[in-house]
Amino acid sequence: ADGAARFLPAARDLDALREAAAGCRGCELHRDATQTVFGAGPGNARLLIVGEQPGDSEDKRGRPFVGPAGGLLDRALLAAGIDRDDVWLTNAVKHFKFKVAADSRRRLHDKPDRSEVAACKPWLLAEIAAVEPELVVCLGATAAQDLLGGDFRVTKRRGEILTMEKPKGLRVMATVHPSAVLRTPGDRREEAFDALVADLSIAARELS
Ligand code: URA
Numbered sequence: 208a209d210g211a212a213r214f215l216p217a218a219r220d221l222d223a224l225r226e227a228a229a230g231c232r233g234c235e236l237h238r239d240a241t242q243t244v245f246g247a248g249p250g251n252a253r254l255l256i257v258g259e260q261p262g263d264s265e266d267k268r269g270r271p272f273v274g275p276a277g278g279l280l281d282r283a284l285l286a287a288g289i290d291r292d293d294v295w296l297t298n299a300v301k302h303f304k305f306k307v308a309a310d311s312r313r314r315l316h317d318k319p320d321r322s323e324v325a326a327c328k329p330w331l332l333a334e335i336a337a338v339e340p341e342l343v344v345c346l347g348a349t350a351a352q353d354l355l356g357g358d359f360r361v362t363k364r365r366g367e368i369l370t371m372e373k374p375k376g377l378r379v380m381a382t383v384h385p386s387a388v389l390r391t392p393g394d395r396r397e398e399a400f401d402a403l404v405a406d407l408s409i410a411a412r413e414l415s
């Protein structure tokens with residue numbers, strides 16, 4: 208497979224993109240996943256948020272951020288004064304990558320590798336071009352490095368509003384992934400949540 212580019216439709220509106228993405232075979236991940244999880248939200252959203260890849264719930268339901276990480280994201284957005292319904296939510300990779308635990312049938316998240324993220328990038332760029340958001344927020348290193356380059360370090364540069372060369376003039380901010388907050392040990396989780404809210408509040412101010 209050589210990436211999603213050859214699956215992109217001539218028409219670049221969101222409905223055409225969603226329909227074409229459903230049949231993407233740009234990398235191997237389509238084989239074991241249930242379905243393509245394309246982005247969702249209002250087509251004129253001012254804010255576009257990029258996660259890593261669908262999780263187990265998203266894979267089954269076909270919508271982004273409807274599982275535990277999505278629940279935490281919703282609460283963080285609300286605390287930052289952002290309504291989830293105003294946001295275009297999507298992922299760097301559109302199919303769920305997982306491994307099955309030897310002793311169970313549970314499907315465990317498996318981090319997409321660079322080649323899979325690169326293969327899927329045409330869909331993300333097409334979504335950004337169609338939605339034309341004022342700001343893109345990357346959740347976690349996978350999304351951040353996809354758009355900002357492999358050397359980008361979220362821990363060092365979270366919360367900074369950056370202006371990209373390509374796509375020219377696009378404003379991007381990176382922060383941590385909500386799953387990282389969920390994985391933070393109990394005594395430090397609230398602090399990690401508050402730091403995510405603080406970054407999302409920077410994004411909210413940028414839009415107001
Ligand atoms: N994590 C993500 O990065 N994206 C989702 O859609 C769900 C969980």
Ligand code: SF4
Pocket residue numbers: 210211228231232233234235236237243300301302323326327328330
């Ligand atoms: Fe296509 Fe992306 Fe799915 Fe790979 S992960 S098959 S590139 S939609």
